Amino acid sequence: MMSSETGRIEAFSDGVFSIAATLLVLELKAPAAALPFWQGIAAQWPSYASFLLSFLFIGIMWMNHHRLFTHVQRSDDALMAANLLLLLGVVWIPYPTSLMAQAVATGRIREAAILYNGSYLALGLLFNLLLFTCMKRGLVDREYAGVRHIARSYAVGPLLYLVCLGTTWWSVPLSLAMNGGMAVYFLVSPEKRVKRAGARR
């Protein structure tokens, strides 16, 4: 049992990531009947923005998970437990997302942004716990450039979310804009970061 292929862990994880990403659409409500259609659609922008942001974050986390597991040669129970805690965080995401979507209407946008960024901060830490478990137990080659590169990028994630979290006390719109910027950066930049890592090998 100490050594088994990682395929089924990835299948279970892929299931959780893809379902959590898809369930986000259930939070999108029909526009208010009292408003003209397009005005009602426009009034729902916070729902669409938080849907978009969380979908991209879940997708990016899936990419990061995928990237780590290309280096994991075998699995053990500690890895399964650490992975399970990470997936717990992924499954949780639709909840702060729906509170963000309602936040403009309820006037509690700062509180919702704190919970939202706090949730992603926790997820960032859980990613580091997963990587630490892999390294500690020798499930990945910690001297390999690809793994060292992943370790650096995983370390940056929680710091960025911590900055966004702190910014909510100063300016919520700026904090959200920073969230959006992070999503775009993570989506378009990994290639470049990987190339640099490749050059170091």
Place this chain on the structure above:
Amino acid sequence: MMSSETGRIEAFSDGVFSIAATLLVLELKAPAAALPFWQGIAAQWPSYASFLLSFLFIGIMWMNHHRLFTHVQRSDDALMAANLLLLLGVVWIPYPTSLMAQAVATGRIREAAILYNGSYLALGLLFNLLLFTCMKRGLVDREYAGVRHIARSYAVGPLLYLVCLGTTWWSVPLSLAMNGGMAVYFLVSPEKRVKRAGARR
């Protein structure tokens, strides 16, 4: 990291396609208690029609996705990002579908049809972005007849949805009938189109 097998991208994509297709059923509501049962069922025809149409479109898109990935030999981060944007569009589909289902009752059928066809138009463009990414980065053999055939069929999709979208300003029922015709055509015709492509190889 530059090269990795495409298996897990397909697994994640399959998850998103199959969940989005299955969630459509959650939009089907019980018939109104005030009406006789079969009359209540009949009154819900817009829900059933949009359920049927979107299920077929998601299934056809899955087939197109599957067809492309049989030619993709390796994956990189740009492909993952383009694929993620496509899946964002797929996850979005149940939302315009539910607005279409309610459109007859709310009397906003033109607006809903515009949003519906506009969403599929965007998805058609995202399919072309995915294919363009694959070609640009050499992940598929662009000279291969099968790939050239996919490129032609992907180019046609957005044009057809654009025509349907334009038709909504003239006649919404005709536009919806054209949507239905497209679903039937895509479902029964690919074989013939593939045969022609095979002959050209």
Place this chain on the structure above:
Amino acid sequence: MMSSETGRIEAFSDGVFSIAATLLVLELKAPAAALPFWQGIAAQWPSYASFLLSFLFIGIMWMNHHRLFTHVQRSDDALMAANLLLLLGVVWIPYPTSLMAQAVATGRIREAAILYNGSYLALGLLFNLLLFTCMKRGLVDREYAGVRHIARSYAVGPLLYLVCLGTTWWSVPLSLAMNGGMAVYFLVSPEKRVKRAGARR
């Protein structure tokens, strides 16, 4: 494109079957607050019965699907289209199931049972369409005993549902009891039927 491995069709189908089966739980409502807890639970028996029945039927259909695909050596677009229509029927199932669950409360149990058995009748026919497509196009070996056995068992399904459907006009409780008997029979008997088929090989 004419020949590709069936792995991804099975993955997509597995996704749809497992999601449709799992979504059934969303129809289970909390017991009425006005009643004592266990009395409220007991009053919900139609929900539990239809949940149980539909879960078993979806599971059995998945087993039948699995059994057929062990014999399908390659795939083509016609198979994909026939499979998509079958999955459309699977995704539909939670809807008649939820109407059955509410039927005792709304007093429309005959109508709901007609829709329920009619839906499974349609699914049984779609299974035969899938098998016919495989045979017609030479995707399975029609002379092989295992395939001939599947063909016989697929032919029986629609007949059984037709009998249940007809019985609803005479006695709805008997019809539902027959549904339950079918689920138990299909669940415990395949082994024996397979053994007989094996003996004929």
Place this chain on the structure above:
Amino acid sequence: MMSSETGRIEAFSDGVFSIAATLLVLELKAPAAALPFWQGIAAQWPSYASFLLSFLFIGIMWMNHHRLFTHVQRSDDALMAANLLLLLGVVWIPYPTSLMAQAVATGRIREAAILYNGSYLALGLLFNLLLFTCMKRGLVDREYAGVRHIARSYAVGPLLYLVCLGTTWWSVPLSLAMNGGMAVYFLVSPEKRVKRAGARR
């Protein structure tokens, strides 16, 4: 048909486990608008606690399922039927979980805890039915230390849930604390238990 690879059973099971685990998030409701945000969040602790507990239990059951199937070399229809009954129990879990989440508000916490622990007791028995089916039919090597170890750990599960169930008549909070302790124990301890089993081989 008597012998086929277990891959697709695992894929279907992984789908059901991951969807059941992810659907739990749909039970989390927005905090009451009448309360200050964080107070409203705090008032929802029973929802979060039952979400956390059920997610961990489903994850641990998935690990146990995974562990057994690493030893299952082939599949037959009896295994499929026993596995289907187990998955029925897994799909059921979100329902007693949502009743637990509402139990503090409705003042029916003992009844909900009985249903909750009773459901897990039934699941523990279904795990033993699955293992018994595998052993009886020679699908696993019953003399192998890994399998003997699984048999012992499966036998313990129902006993622990039975104790929790009995404890609800004496003290519901203690019963729930024992549930939490079980989740933590199962999550952190398998490694040690496996090592001991490995030593006995």
